[in-house]
Amino acid sequence: MAALVLPLSAAARPRIPAPAxxxxGPVTAATLEGVYAAHRANAAWASRMAQExxxxxRARVERxxxxxxxxxxxxxxxGEGRAVEVFGDLARADRVAVLVPGSDTSLDTYDRFRAGALALHRRLTAQAPATTTTAVVAWLGYDTPGTVSAAVLTTDRAEEGAARLREFLRTLHGVTGSRAAVALLCHSYGSVVCARAAERASVDDLVLLGSPGTGADSAADLHTRARVWAARGSDDWVGEVPHIRADLLVTTVGFGTDPVSPAYGARVFAAGAGGHSDYFTPGSVALANLARIVLGDTSEVSRG
Known part of the structure; x- marks a missing residue:
């Protein structure tokens, strides 16, 4: 009964009014500050509407x-809301990390997602050579499924999210040019989104964190030139999820091969003893390795 109550309660929540x-216009290095200001003004407007x-x-988050x-x-x-936030100097960045979240991430839970991006940015700032400029992007650019929902078992939300992610990456390269190396850090259901986007996404590293599977049998099936990495903390409950994929009527349920298994063929790295929400915890093994991947120090990444 509890599994039924959660989705129904979420569906019954009154819609929060917000402006379009x-x-x-085009997002470039030259227009970046104006773009930031326009979206901040829109968030302030949305906050007033939510308060009323x-x-x-929601009003507090948007404020x-x-x-x-x-x-x-x-x-x-x-609706559930979307936001894409930059930490650091994106226009000058040599190394950019884009965080793609999993289920139950919305404006209402955005602070939790933002905390991970901020922790990574602080680690990169402390660890990067003096000649390297870094930026982190918290990309809540799609409607994530609920953890307790039928949608989290299929690729439907991932297909929509992948199209949006590919579009965003084109915008990102329009700001940074060809100079910046880009790493996609994809958590949980976000790894399904990244897998769908991988073939046409110009990125250097694709990192799967706490992944239930990607819908691909192997890293090679992602058809990406990026280095494909995978990690799972020893206390992550995703390790107990069956890695199966089955065709049911008009949809496919499950995501197949475990990305940290030898059969998948990713570069498996250590994530320590953390749980499903601990990959960006300050001081953790996982965060240290993620920073090394983003900075291109791949030989220093501790293997899992």
């Missing part, structure tokens, strides 16, 4: 996003 996203609607939590220090590359307060 800001229109900014009586949703103080924080509207602060002058926030680098919003995009924002949409409608």
């Amino acid at each position: 996203p800001a229109r900014t 609607h009586g949703d103080r939590h 924080a996003l509207a602060a002058p220090s926030r680098g919003l590359l995009s924002f949409d307060g409608r």
Whole structure:
């Protein structure tokens, strides 16, 4: 019964009014600050509407996003909400990490997702050589499925998310040019999104964290030139999920081969004893290895 109550309760939640996203025109290094300002203004507007609607939590999240220090590359307060936030100097970055979240990530839980991006940015800032500039992007650019839902068992949300991710990566390269190396760090269901985007995504590293599978039998089946990495903490419950894939009527359920298994063929690295939400914990083995991957110090990554 509990598994049924959660989705129904979420579905019954009143829709929070919000303005349409800001229109900014082409995003380039020259227009970046104007883009940030436009989306901050839109977030402030959305916050006022949420407050008037009586949703103080959403209003608080959006009010924080509207602060002058926030680098919003995009924002949409409608529905569960989407936001893409930059940490660091994206226009000058030599190394860029893009974080792609998994299930149950929305504006209402955005602070949790942002904390991981901020932890990685701090680690990169401390670890990067003096001549290297880094940036981290928290990419909540798709409608994630609920952890307790039928959608989390299929690739439907991932297909939609992959199209949006490929579009975003084109925008990103328009800002950074060909100079920056890009790493996709994909958590949980986000790894399914990244796998769908991989073939046409121009990235240097593709990292699968706590992945339930990608829908591909092997890393080679992703058809990407990127280095493919995988890790899972020893206390991550995803390790107990059956790695199967089955065709049921008009859809496919499950995601197949375990990305940390030898059969998948990814570069498996150590993630320590963390659980499913611990990959970006400050001081963790996982975060240290992620920073090494982003910085291109691949020989220093400790293997799992």
